[in-house]
Each structure stands twice: as C-alpha cells, then as structure tokens.
Amino acid sequence: MEKWSASWIWVEEGLRSNNQYMEARGSFELPMATESAVLRVTANQEYVLFVNGFEIGRGPSPCDNGSQYYDIYEVAEKLRPGRNVVAVLAYNFGTDKVVTGQRQGPGGLLCQVDLGPVAEGGEKVCATATGKGWKCRVSPRWRPDSIRAHMWGGYREIYLADREDGWELPEYDDTDWANATAVFEPNDRRSPWPRLLAREIPHLQRQWLRPIGVIGEMAYLGTIANGDSVLEGGNRSVPMSIDASVPGSYPNVTYDFGTEVVGYPELELEAPEGGVAHLFYGEGLELEHVDTFILKKGSNRVSSFGRRAFRFMKLALQGTPEPVEVRSVRIKSVHYPYAEQGSFVCSDEKLNRIWEVGKYTTIVNSQDHFEDCPHREAALWVADAVVMARVVYQTFGDLALVRKCLLQVARIQNGDGSIPGTGPENNSFTLPDFCAHWLFGVKEYVDYSGDENFLAELWPSVNRLEAWFRTQEDGDGLFANANRDGWWCFIDWSDDIERKDKVTAISCYYYKFLLTVAQLARRRGEEPRAQELEVKADGLRKAVWERMRLPEGPLFADCLSADGLSDSVTAQTNFVAAWCGIMEPEEVKRFIEDFYLAGKLPPIKGAFFYHIVLETLFAYGYREEALKEIRYFWGAMLDRGATTWWETFDPSLPECTVPSPYLGHTPTFMQAAIPVSFSHGWGASPTYLLSRETLGVDTSRLGEGIVAFRPGAVGGLSWARGTIPTPRGDIEASWSAAEGGEYAFEAQLPAGLEWSAATSLQNVEAAKDGERTLLTGTFTAARSDYSCV
Numbered sequence: 001m002e003k004w005s006a007s008w009i010w011v012e013e014g015l016r017s018n019n020q021y022m023e024a025r026g027s028f029e030l031p032m033a034t035e036s037a038v039l040r041v042t043a044n045q046e047y048v049l050f051v052n053g054f055e056i057g058r059g060p061s062p063c064d065n066g067s068q069y070y071d072i073y074e075v076a077e078k079l080r081p082g083r084n085v086v087a088v089l090a091y092n093f094g095t096d097k098v099v100t101g102q103r104q105g106p107g108g109l110l111c112q113v114d115l116g117p118v119a120e121g122g123e124k125v126c127a128t129a130t131g132k133g134w135k136c137r138v139s140p141r142w143r144p145d146s147i148r149a150h151m152w153g154g155y156r157e158i159y160l161a162d163r164e165d166g167w168e169l170p171e172y173d174d175t176d177w178a179n180a181t182a183v184f185e186p187n188d189r190r191s192p193w194p195r196l197l198a199r200e201i202p203h204l205q206r207q208w209l210r211p212i213g214v215i216g217e218m219a220y221l222g223t224i225a226n227g228d229s230v231l232e233g234g235n236r237s238v239p240m241s242i243d244a245s246v247p248g249s250y251p252n253v254t255y256d257f258g259t260e261v262v263g264y265p266e267l268e269l270e271a272p273e274g275g276v277a278h279l280f281y282g283e284g285l286e287l288e289h290v291d292t293f294i295l296k297k298g299s300n301r302v303s304s305f306g307r308r309a310f311r312f313m314k315l316a317l318q319g320t321p322e323p324v325e326v327r328s329v330r331i332k333s334v335h336y337p338y339a340e341q342g343s344f345v346c347s348d349e350k351l352n353r354i355w356e357v358g359k360y361t362t363i364v365n366s367q368d369h370f371e372d373c374p375h376r377e378a379a380l381w382v383a384d385a386v387v388m389a390r391v392v393y394q395t396f397g398d399l400a401l402v403r404k405c406l407l408q409v410a411r412i413q414n415g416d417g418s419i420p421g422t423g424p425e426n427n428s429f430t431l432p433d434f435c436a437h438w439l440f441g442v443k444e445y446v447d448y449s450g451d452e453n454f455l456a457e458l459w460p461s462v463n464r465l466e467a468w469f470r471t472q473e474d475g476d477g478l479f480a481n482a483n484r485d486g487w488w489c490f491i492d493w494s495d496d497i498e499r500k501d502k503v504t505a506i507s508c509y510y511y512k513f514l515l516t517v518a519q520l521a522r523r524r525g526e527e528p529r530a531q532e533l534e535v536k537a538d539g540l541r542k543a544v545w546e547r548m549r550l551p552e553g554p555l556f557a558d559c560l561s562a563d564g565l566s567d568s569v570t571a572q573t574n575f576v577a578a579w580c581g582i583m584e585p586e587e588v589k590r591f592i593e594d595f596y597l598a599g600k601l602p603p604i605k606g607a608f609f610y611h612i613v614l615e616t617l618f619a620y621g622y623r624e625e626a627l628k629e630i631r632y633f634w635g636a637m638l639d640r641g642a643t644t645w646w647e648t649f650d651p652s653l654p655e656c657t658v659p660s661p662y663l664g665h666t667p668t669f670m671q672a673a674i675p676v677s678f679s680h681g682w683g684a685s686p687t688y689l690l691s692r693e694t695l696g697v698d699t700s701r702l703g704e705g706i707v708a709f710r711p712g713a714v715g716g717l718s719w720a721r722g723t724i725p726t727p728r729g730d731i732e733a734s735w736s737a738a739e740g741g742e743y744a745f746e747a748q749l750p751a752g753l754e755w756s757a758a759t760s761l762q763n764v765e766a767a768k769d770g771e772r773t774l775l776t777g778t779f780t781a782a783r784s785d786y787s788c789v
Contacts, residue, residue, distance in 0.1 A: 002040070004196075010022060019144045019145075020144060038073070039113045040112050044065065045105075046059070047090045056075060057073060066411065083170060102379060108193065141161075155306075157291045159305075204368065207332070209232075214231070214255060222244040222249035224241070244320040257312070260309060261309070262308070263331045267303070272298070277315065278318070279315060315329060336367060346690075347720070354686050360643075366681075369423075373680050375678070391687050393702075402441075409423050410458050421490070438465075443519065450704065491576070511537050554574075556573055570601055611682075637649055647665075711743070731750075747775040
C-alpha cells in the first residue's frame with residue numbers, strides 16, 4: 001500500500017453545499033531542480049490539477065467511494081528552484097438524486113507530492129500534502145444555484161469570467177484564504193473512501209476539434225459576420241463578429257461537428273465591454289441550453305468544467321454593449337487511447353460504413369469506463385460493456401479497459417451476491433439478465449486474454465453470484481419472481497415481451513450461466529464442482545422444455561405465472577433460448593425459418609438485442625440472412641443520418657424521424673424527462689461480427705494462442721480484407737472471387753499463434769515467413785451447415 005502523508009480536505013462544514021467548486025493551494029520550497037517529483041491526486045468527484053500555473057491533468061476515473069481511484073503524475077519538469085505551488089480545482093455534486101445512483105459522497109480532495117530520493121536506495125521526501133496547511137476557498141467563478149440539466153446527470157453551469165483572479169498561478173497571494181479542513185485520513189475504514197486504488201488504465205487521449213459546418217445563423221435583432229471563420233480550415237484572418245448591443249437581441253450560430261464529439265468545449269472571445277455567451281448542445285438539432293458564461297471586459301478564454309457530448313452546438317450572445325470578436329470555437333475531445341485500430345473493407349460500401357460507425361461509436365463510448373451513452377448518464381452498464389468488449393477484441397486488441405470495467409462491477413457487488421446492472425458506483429439497479437451477462441463477459445475476457453490472475457481475483461465474486469442465482473429458484477430450478485418490485489427484468493428494450501414471475505429468457509440465461517461457471521471451474525481445477533454444475537444445468541434445461549415450451553413447438557412462451565403460460569411469444573425469448581443452447585439445433589432452424597424470417601413474431605427494435613440475433617444467425621449458418629438484417633437495421637439508420645448508433649430504432653417509422661422524446665423509437669417516447677441517446681455502444685455488434693464472420697477472423701480464443709478462420713462470401717460480396725490487432729501482433733486477412741465460383745483466402749498472423757480453419761475452407765496451405773505465418777486456401781459461398789452455438 002502506498003504511504004500517504006496527506007489528509008482528505010474540503011472547505012469548512014458551514015460552507016459546504018450542492019454543486020460546489022473548491023479551489024485549493026499548497027506550496028513548498030525547492031532548493032534545486034529535482035529529477036523526480038511524483039504527484040498523487042484524487043477528488044470526489046472531479047479535479048483539475050495545476051502545477052506552477054501549468055494545467056497537468058484532470059480526473060479521477062469515475063469510481064465507487066469504496067474503491068477510490070487516484071492519479072499519478074511525474075511533474076519534475078514543471079518545478080523550479082524556489083517556491084512552487086500546486087493548485088487544484090475540485091468539484092462535488094452534492095446530495096441531489098441521480099437516477100442511476102452516481103455522483104455519491106461528500107466533497108473531498110487528496111493530493112501529495114513526493115520528491116525522488118537524492119541517493120540510490122534512499123526514501124522519497126514528501127514536499128507537500130493536503131491537510132490543514134493547505135489553503136482553500138469556495139470558487140467565486142461558478143454560481144452554485146444553477147439548475148440540473150436532467151435527472152441522469154449534473155448541473156448546468158453559470159461561469160463568471162469577471163471573477164477570475166489567477167488563483168492557480170504561483171505568484172498569487174492566498175493570504176486571505178482560509179485553511180483547509182481535514183475531513184478524513186486516507187484508507188481509513190471509517191471514511192467514505194476506505195480504499196485507494198492507483199489508476200488502472202492510461203489517461204484519456206485528448207485532441208482539439210473544430211466544427212466543420214454552419215447549420216444556421218439567426219441574427220435576432222443583432223448582427224453576425226464571418227460565422228464560418230471558426231470552422232476547421234476556416235479563414236481566421238477575418239474573425240467572426242457578433243453584435244448583440246440592440247436591446248433584446250439574441251444573435252446565434254449553430255455549428256455542426258460532423259459526428260458525436262465528447263469533451264470540453266472552449267471559446268475564445270474578445271469582449272470590449274463584456275456580455276453573456278450561451279452554449280446549447282444536441283446530439284440532434286433539439287438543442288438544450290447548458291452553459292452560460294458572463295464575460296469580462298477584454299479577452300476571454302472560457303470552457304465548461306463538465307464534460308459534454310453532442311454533434312451540434314449553438315453559440316448565442318446577448319447584452320454586448322459593443323460587438324464581440326469570436327476567435328475560436330472548439331472542443332477538447334477525450335476518449336480511451338486505443339493504441340491500435342483495426343480495419344474492415346469489402347465490396348459493399350454500406351457495410352463498410354456500418355463497420356466504421358460501430359468502431360467510432362465504441363471509441364466515443366470508451367472513456368474511463370465503457371459508457372452506455374456519453375450524453376445522458378455516462379454510466380457503466382454491464383451488458384453494454386460486454387458488447388463493446390467484443391468490438392474491442394476484434395478491432396483494437398486492447399485489454400486494459402475491458403479488464404478494469406469487469407473488475408469495477410465486481411467491486412460493487414451487492415451483499416446478497418447479485419451484480420448491479422450499472423456502475424461504477426453501487427446502486428439499486430438489479431437486472432437479473434445483466435447479472436448473467438457480466439459472467440459471460442468475464443469468460444470471454446479470460447478466453448481472449450488467458451489472464452488467470454484476473455480469474456483468480458474475480459472467483460470469489462463469481463461464487464457469490466452463483467449462490468445468489470440459486471436462491472432465486474423455484475422447486476424445479478427455474479428462475480422465479482423475475483419481475484419483483486425494485487428489479488428491472490430487461491431482456492430487450494421492448495414492450496412486446498411479457499415479464500411475469502418465471503420469465504423464460506432469464507431461466508435460459510441462468511442455464512448458460514451455470515455452464516459458464518462450470519467451464520471456469522474446470523479451468524480452475526475444480527472438476528467435481530464443474531460436473532455438479534453441468535448436472536444442475538441439464539435439470540434446468542429439462543424444466544424449461546417441460547414447463548415453458550408451447551405444446552406444438554418449437555417456440556417458448558415469454559413467461560410462466562400462476563395464470564399459466566403467457567399468450568405472448570416473442571422473437572427475443574426464442575433467440576435467447578437458441579443462443580443459450582436451450583433449443584436443439586433442428587428446433588433453432590424451425591424457429592428461424594418458419595417464424596422469425598417468416599415475419600410471424602413482433603419485430604425487434606433494440607440495437608442491443610440484435611447482437612444475440614446476429615450471433616445466432618451466423619452460428620447456425622444463416623450468413624445471408626444476418627447480412628440482410630445488418631443492411632436493413634443499421635443501413636436504415638445510416639440513411640437517416642446516423643453517425644453513431646442510436647439506442648433503439650424502429651425502421652418502420654417514417655423516414656424523416658430520428659430519436660426524440662416525442663417520436664416512437666423508444667418505449668419511453670413522450671416521456672420528455674428521459675433524454676434519448678444517439679450514441680449507444682451496445683449497438684455496435686456489426687463491427688465485431690463483420691470482422692469475425694464475414695472477413696472470417698475469430699480471435700475469441702486468443703488466450704489459448706488460437707485463431708479461427710471461417711470466411712464467408714455471401715450477400716453479393718466479391719471481396720473483403722481487414723486487419724485485427726491483438727496483443728500478440730496484427731492478423732491480416734483477405735478474400736476475393738476467383739474462377740469457378742470459388743473464393744481465394746489469404747491470411748498473415750504472428751508465427752507464435754496456432755490456427756484452425758472451418759471445414760468450408762479447403763486447400764489450406766501454411767508457410768513460415770520470418771516471424772509471420774502465411775495461410776492460403778479456397779472456399780465457396782454456399783450456406784454452411786448450422787451447428788450448435
């Protein structure tokens with residue numbers, strides 16, 4: 001455990017409030033330059049760090065109070081002989097309710113600078129550490145009484161630029177500031193933050209982006225000139241000018257960033273006599289006012305403290321006695337720094353665009369954790385993370401973010417053993433299917449990484465979760481009372497599914513859960529337990545068949561309650577039964593051909609659930625039908641202007657519609673209090689599936705050193721090629737039409753990897769070329785035999 005001399009600090013108790021920004025300063029003398037100065041810092045909930053006036057970084061990674069992350073920076077190059085100042089702006093949300101249970105706990109800041117040892121083997125010296133010797137104040141720059149943007153997130157901001165006083169600079173005089181109040185000691189079990197964890201992933205990648213287009217200008221009694229000068233590639237030698245000096249005028253310009261961007265908007269303005277600037281944001285053109293900047297006279301560089309997610313941004317000015325010159329409009333975009341990025345292209349340009357949009361949607365939803373959506377709650381929803389992890393394995397080959405997210409969810413496991421449906425902070429959202437999805441994600445990570453230490457660390461959590469599932473059984477082993485008060489029996493975001501008592505899909509997931517625990521137990525050397533779990537799973541499968549299957553087959557009813565089997569029979573329930581292995585292969589074929597493809601069941605509108613649909617279609621040889629679904633569902637989103645994938649989508653609605661609280665894409669439409677999402681990573685499944693099933697490179701068993709090749713030329717495709725980065729090196733593959741109706745396949749992979757080929761891949765030859773293995777073969781486009789998932 002790291003040694004801490006620092007204490008958690010905040011302003012004195014009488015000054016604490018909701019939506020609070022605190023500024024804190026600590027100083028120390030340095031007789032000479034030092035080669036190493038390690039700064040550790042964290043806050044509840046956010047901080048921006050300065051050393052001698054230089055902005056160093058911001059954080060920490062969002063986390064549960066019980067496992068508080070801290071960041072580490074090497075700051076020696078920012079120090080100087082003489083007096084040095086560490087300044088931290090910290091923010092605490094307060095006690096208002098957040099729907100997903102985030103932003104918990106009181107305000108707290110912890111910071112310490114340790115100078116490297118002067119001699120080899122010596123000890124580090126603490127130069128400064130938060131405590132009563134630090135100075136702090138409630139920041140005068142933000143109004144604390146601003147209103148909430150919505151109940152899933154934080155507050156709107158009102159920033160007072162005329163209150164800026166250079167507080168972060170080393171020469172600033174903080175004599176009049178009060179001393180900080182030490183609130184808790186680090187790692188104190190009695191504190192809100194009893195456990196400190198060093199950051200587990202790299203700091204986010206940051207990049208300045210400018211808008212690419214002007215959507216509209218509205219002078220509204222004022223004037224606007226050269227609004228396009230701030231665009232990417234714009235002519236900034238003739239600056240933008242906005243005049244809102246006429247009483248009541250409200251000139252504004254709406255900018256398009258081209259796609260969803262996530263980060264911190266910044267404006268540079270010259271306001272000779274001040275004025276007010278407003279920023280509105282929207283993933284679509286339903287823009288919402290969030291940020292207000294009260295400008296000071298002269299030069300202003302202002303930015304939101306809170307992170308924003310949007311495609312469109314409107315800048316509006318009012319009350320400017322003299323025209324304001326707008327010199328810059330941009331955003332410091334942030335996302336997880338994937339080192340490698342794969343590729344996929346084929347002869348169908350629409351599929352290429354679908355693959356790229358899924359890749360980008362995953363990137364913008366990859367922040368300090370996988371986020372369900374960056375605009376609304378930015379929460380770590382379990383099933384969303386598991387789908388995005390599959391994209392990562394096939395597209396980025398990165399392990400750190402996936403590992404962290406699975407661990408973070410385990411750290412907030414409930415006392416009864418269940419896994420919250422969302423994180424990263426402990427909350428009351430229990431989704432029984434998401435409990436199973438978490439374990440599926442653990443198994444997939446272990447298969448991909450081969451990380452036995454990870455499995456050992458999580459094994460106690462797996463055991464507690466299995467015990468929780470057992471307590472939910474009825475006399476036959478079925479999962480019972482799945483729709484109890486306080487739970488959310490999700491399955492898919494659809495009103496078509498009936499969810500009463502013994503919900504068929506949940507028992508199917510439970511069956512797959514038991515088999516997955518058995519596989520992991522066998523990996524852990526617990527053979528007797530693995531066999532016991534498999535026997536239990538067989539009994540559950542028999543109970544599902546006997547009690548939930550329609551007499552005429554092959555379909556299963558949605559649920560079983562005291563009223564008997566439900567009249568409701570949906571594609572979702574039956575795809576889950578197929579995907580989990582409850583259905584026999586011949587039954588799967590009958591369900592898909594006679595009911596799903598025949599259009600006899602309610603349509604699926606959930607981008608999330610489609611990953612189960614598509615995986616099942618590919619697994620049972622319905623490649624042509626899978627590509628048709630991808631073109632239909634995601635292609636229609638593209639046709640309506642999607643640049644990231646929407647949370648849900650109904651292609652049957654009029655083509656002019658996009659997600660909105662007032663249109664019917666979501667079951668919650670007309671509930672204006674729930675912002676709908678234009679950027680949801682749970683809909684990115686075509687990206688990993690096109691690489692895995694169409695290009696034909698499956699890295700899911702990379703942890704065993706095995707890559708599977710099963711290319712598939714269907715849907716009118718004549719060629720495909722791509723690259724799959726992995727921790728073991730890049731895999732490159734391609735195929736194209738050859739003579740006689742055959743397709744020629746080629747692949748290159750690191751020589752240390754073994755490979756397997758589908759039976760459809762013929763005439764396979766392999767040769768070593770230095771540190772690479774070169775593979776060639778041929779295949780036909782005929783439908784492959786279906787097989788059990």
